Amino acid sequence: MTRNNMKTEKTTAFAFLLALSCGICACIGENGPSAEQDSKTVTADSTRGQEIVELTEAQLQHADIETGKAAQKASSAAITVNGLAVAPPENRHTVGFPMGGYLSSVRLVNGAPVRKGTVMATLEDMAFIQLQEDYLMAKSRLVAAQADYKRQQVLNSTQSASDKVFQQARAEYENQRILVASQGEKLRLIGIDPATLDESHITREVELRSPINGIVSNVLANPGKYTAPEDVLFELVDPSKVYLALSVYEKDARLLKQGQRVSCYANTDPRKRYEATVELINGSINENRAVEVWCSFTSSPAPLMPGTFVTAEIQLSDEAGQTLPEEAVVRWQNKHYVFSAEGERRFAMRAVEIGHTADGYVQIVSGLPENDIVLKNAYSLLMMLKNGEEGG
Known part of the structure; x- marks a missing residue:
């Protein structure tokens, strides 16, 4: 390569670098003030x-x-919440027997309807025989005590017997009356009517009867089982009164008032809706940071069975x-x-x-x-x- 050619190449490279530097400076000059201006707009x-x-x-x-x-x-609005159809405590019954005994028969299954007085099971035990015997013996002694009391009353009125003897006869009569009354109540407690009991009707079996009209929700008994007084044999529900127990989060609790309308549906059938009214609002917040709200159905009997899961809309006041x-x-x-x-x-x-x-x-x-x-x-x-x- 000749010296002239090398000189020409160096001149060309210098000119290119100079042009590139001018272009960069021009770009910075155009963009710099604009970026600074944008940063000061807010x-x-x-x-x-x-x-x-x-x-x-x-x-x-x-x-x-x-x-x-x-x-x-x-403004009209509604809050959507979840809940459960429940029977109030007074409509839920736990059934047991006040004395120990062996179950000889059980006549019900879960879901069976019962009427008040329906025989649910029969029990037998020697203690039942003893209660009947005690009642009849007390009743017999009462007859004798009453006769002696009347005799001593006549004798005392004619001064033929001392006051002490008369008072003892009266005390014995009163004691026997008390004993007969208490023994009779014990019999009624296990379902035996003392008015119809005599020596020819003593039985070793007693019947356990339903205390309400309702539905059997749980059977915990079976034949041959020995039951103690604290054992639960049946659980009953009276479906005539069912409430909606709704759970409302605390952020919406202040919007609640008694009397607000509620529209709900069972999760198994969203197309069918039921109307209810807010009746009770719990004044405390539970561990889930929610308030429990009890609503009563406007129709009677209640359209949903206890235990049904529901979704509800609470209509807020306008x-x-x-x-x-x-x-x-x-x-x-x-x-x-x-x-x-x-x-x-x-x-x-x-x-x-x-x-x-x-x-x-x-x-x-x-x-x-x-x-x-x-x-x-x-x-x-x-x-x-x-x-x-x-x-x-």
Whole structure:
């Protein structure tokens, strides 16, 4: 390669590098001020406990923000909850027998309907015979004590017997009356009528009868089993009165009132709905952070069996209040906020307490400022505010 050629190549390379450097400088000169200007379009001010975002005129137009006042309107809403159809405690019966004995027969199965007085099982034991014997012996001694009392009463009236003898006869008569009465109640407790009992009707078997009209929900007995007084033999349910036991989370508990209408359906048949009314509201929150609500069906008898799982809608009261469109209320860190207009391009984020939501509107319970509220694209302001704070 000649010296002239080498000189020509060096000149060409220098010219290329110079042109490239000028191009880069020109690009930096064009983009640098624009990036700096964009970083200054949003100003976030969190001083004095206030969060304020300030927009440029271009950003305000681009955000398509609308402001206005909250509307005073009546809103109707419902909360959806789950629950169970249950029988109240007074309609659930646990059946046992007050004395020990052997079960000689059991006549029922789970789900069987029973009427009050229906024989559910029969038991036998020697203790039953002893109770009948004690009653008849006490009844016999009462007859003798009564005759002696009347005789001593006549003798005492003529001074033919001392007062002491008469008093002893009267005491014995009274004691026998008490004994017969107590022995009779023991017989009634195991289902034997003392009025019909005599020496020819002593039995070793007694019948266990249903105390209510209802349905057998559980059978815990079988023939040949020895039952003690504390044993449970049958569980009965009276389906004539069934409640809805609903579980309402604590955030919605303040919206509940007695008398609110409830519409529910069994999870097995969502097409068929039943009406009920809120009757009782538990005043405490359980371990699941929920409140138990008892509702009574409007139809009688109850349309659902105890134990049925249900989904229910509780209709909240139609009350007039300050409402805003749903998109006017933003959620940040588990709290609700609105943006109020503090100037032509300045907006302040204010905490509010909300009520129920219905038909695209949110009821504002407290915290609503007097200034105009951002009704549209409030979330755009939230994102600008938080991005501005991070950038600052």
